[in-house]
Amino acid sequence: MIITKEELPKVALNEMNEIHYEEVDMINNLYDAAVSGDYEKTKKLLDEFIEHIEDHFSFEEDLMEQNEFFAYPMHKMEHDRVIRDLYELKKKFEETKDTKLVANFLKEGFLPWLIGHLNTMDAVTASFLAGY
Ligand SMILES: [Fe+2]
Ligand SMILES: [Fe+2]
Numbered sequence: 001m002i003i004t005k006e007e008l009p010k011v012a013l014n015e016m017n018e019i020h021y022e023e024v025d026m027i028n029n030l031y032d033a034a035v036s037g038d039y040e041k042t043k044k045l046l047d048e049f050i051e052h053i054e055d056h057f058s059f060e061e062d063l064m065e066q067n068e069f070f071a072y073p074m075h076k077m078e079h080d081r082v083i084r085d086l087y088e089l090k091k092k093f094e095e096t097k098d099t100k101l102v103a104n105f106l107k108e109g110f111l112p113w114l115i116g117h118l119n120t121m122d123a124v125t126a127s128f129l130a131g132y
Helices: 014-036 039-066 072-096 099-129
Strands: none
Touching: 014 039, 014 099, 039 072, 039 099, 072 099
């Protein structure tokens, strides 16, 4: 386990918080599998995680577009960059079968990014959508 739900910044829109909470469980399970060195399990959980991230990001992007949110391009750019990083990680991981790559990516790259993103882009977006 590398993160608890309590450690995750909350935003002003519950639908967004719920998606973020689902990701906490996925991150922890993926991290544990990666640390244990189980390639098949890590691969399966990584694929599911990427799929969830894509749904998470498109959910927010659709809301931003529908509500003509001013910072939509900036927010989407951050999402796109992380998706690219995730596919790059997946490629390297499947080539090397080194599960430590996945554990390190989550710990050093993805998690710090996610916390920062929730505190900035997602927080501003949620407040805007919630009508503040
Ligand atoms: Fe989000
Ligand atoms: Fe976001």
